[in-house]
Amino acid sequence: MAAALLGRKVGMTRIFDEAGKNVPVTIIQAGPCFVSQIKTPDADGYAAIQLAAEDIKPRRSTMQQIGHDHKAGLSPKRFHKEFRVDEADLGGYELGQEITVESFESIKFVDVIGTSKGKGYQGVVKRHGFKGQQATHGVERKHRSPGSIGGHATDAGGSGGPKKGKKMPGQMGNKRITARSLDVVAIDKDNNLLLVKGPVPGGKDGFLVIRKAKRLYKRKHRLAQAS
Amino acid sequence: MNKQDIINQVESKYTKDEIVVPAIGDTVDVHCRIIEGSKERVQIFSGVVIAKKSSGISFAITVRRIVANEGVERTFPLHSPKVAKVEITRHGHTRRAKLNYLRDRVGKSRRLKDRRRGLKHASVK
Numbered sequence: 001m002a003a004a005l006l007g008r009k010v011g012m013t014r015i016f017d018e019a020g021k022n023v024p025v026t027i028i029q030a031g032p033c034f035v036s037q038i039k040t041p042d043a044d045g046y047a048a049i050q051l052a053a054e055d056i057k058p059r060r061s062t063m064q065q066i067g068h069d070h071k072a073g074l075s076p077k078r079f080h081k082e083f084r085v086d087e088a089d090l091g092g093y094e095l096g097q098e099i100t101v102e103s104f105e106s107i108k109f110v111d112v113i114g115t116s117k118g119k120g121y122q123g124v125v126k127r128h129g130f131k132g133q134q135a136t137h138g139v140e141r142k143h144r145s146p147g148s149i150g151g152h153a154t155d156a157g158g159s160g161g162p163k164k165g166k167k168m169p170g171q172m173g174n175k176r177i178t179a180r181s182l183d184v185v186a187i188d189k190d191n192n193l194l195l196v197k198g199p200v201p202g203g204k205d206g207f208l209v210i211r212k213a214k215r216l217y218k219r220k221h222r223l224a225q226a227s
Numbered sequence: 228m229n230k231q232d233i234i235n236q237v238e239s240k241y242t243k244d245e246i247v248v249p250a251i252g253d254t255v256d257v258h259c260r261i262i263e264g265s266k267e268r269v270q271i272f273s274g275v276v277i278a279k280k281s282s283g284i285s286f287a288i289t290v291r292r293i294v295a296n297e298g299v300e301r302t303f304p305l306h307s308p309k310v311a312k313v314e315i316t317r318h319g320h321t322r323r324a325k326l327n328y329l330r331d332r333v334g335k336s337r338r339l340k341d342r343r344r345g346l347k348h349a350s351v352k
Contacts, residue, residue, distance in 0.1 A: 010230050015241040020309035
């Protein structure tokens with residue numbers, strides 16, 4: 001079983017299952033990926049594999065990257081990502097090995113990691129769901145302000161400044177997000193497509209990392225155990 | 228292959244080969260599969276098509292009928308397995324793509340005239 005896959009988001013649609021139920025799905029173009037480096041405890045201090053995906057024009061790459069890919073017998077690749085694996089599993093990988101969506105066939109639930117859509121610098125109403133202030137009753141030009149950010153009491157701030165982690169305005173989105181335990185709805189081996197239930201982070205064409213779900217919610221855990 | 232082609236290709240696996248696409252203003256019988264426990268039966272919802280929306284696998288029609296003097300509207304995604312069949316029983320004459328004005332009509336005025344144009348070859352009993 002592969003550690004992970006690299007892919008791109010294609011878009012969303014819906015399908016109907018056997019019971020006629022509507023299932024919202026995201027289509028992911030996953031792989032094929034290639035093993036570009038194997039890290040061993042002897043040489044590197046830990047066990048990991050590096051996957052590479054998607055061809056790139058050599059002039060768009062760098063000499064260092066081209067050389068790195070060449071060592072594994074690969075043409076220049078755009079994405080490289082390292083994944084920890086068990087030391088015992090290292091024998092299952094070799095340089096230049098192709099990993100396709102086929103290796104995810106027996107997997108029911110996956111985590112999808114991507115970069116969320118950037119929303120820019122946002123206030124607390126949009127960013128954290130604060131209610132803001134009243135529209136009337138003498139509220140003066142601060143209808144969407146956060147209000148008090150801490151008083152004298154040590155628990156709510158004070159003692160030299162607002163409390164650490166206080167929700168405030170700032171950059172929203174454009175951040176690494178993991179969507180956990182998404183159902184794998186279907187796999188299309190011929191076209192390297194992976195269909196997962198529900199949305200995944202980021203816009204269309206966004207770069208995604210797909211891995212086996214690290215931990216499952218109780219209901220899904222039971223489902224996985226039953227089958 | 229661009230992104231939309233990929234989406235179309237995935238959708239094509241789940242869409243029905245053929246669906247009956249009624250025109251706006253048509254009176255239709257929609258046969259819906261209803262599953263009660265282990266039994267399955269077909270229920271017919273008949274009314275006037277007042278809207279079509281979306282495309283591909285999401286294509287849906289909105290059907291309006293009057294039940295006990297109360298307007299009832301249902302939207303049917305025609306590619307859903309729960310829609311067994313759509314039968315066109317009458318063609319209505321309309322000049323709009325959305326018949327939302329029917330919602331404000333009461334009594335006789337909510338009826339549509341029979342369509343005259345383009346019916347030479349229509350095979351509706």
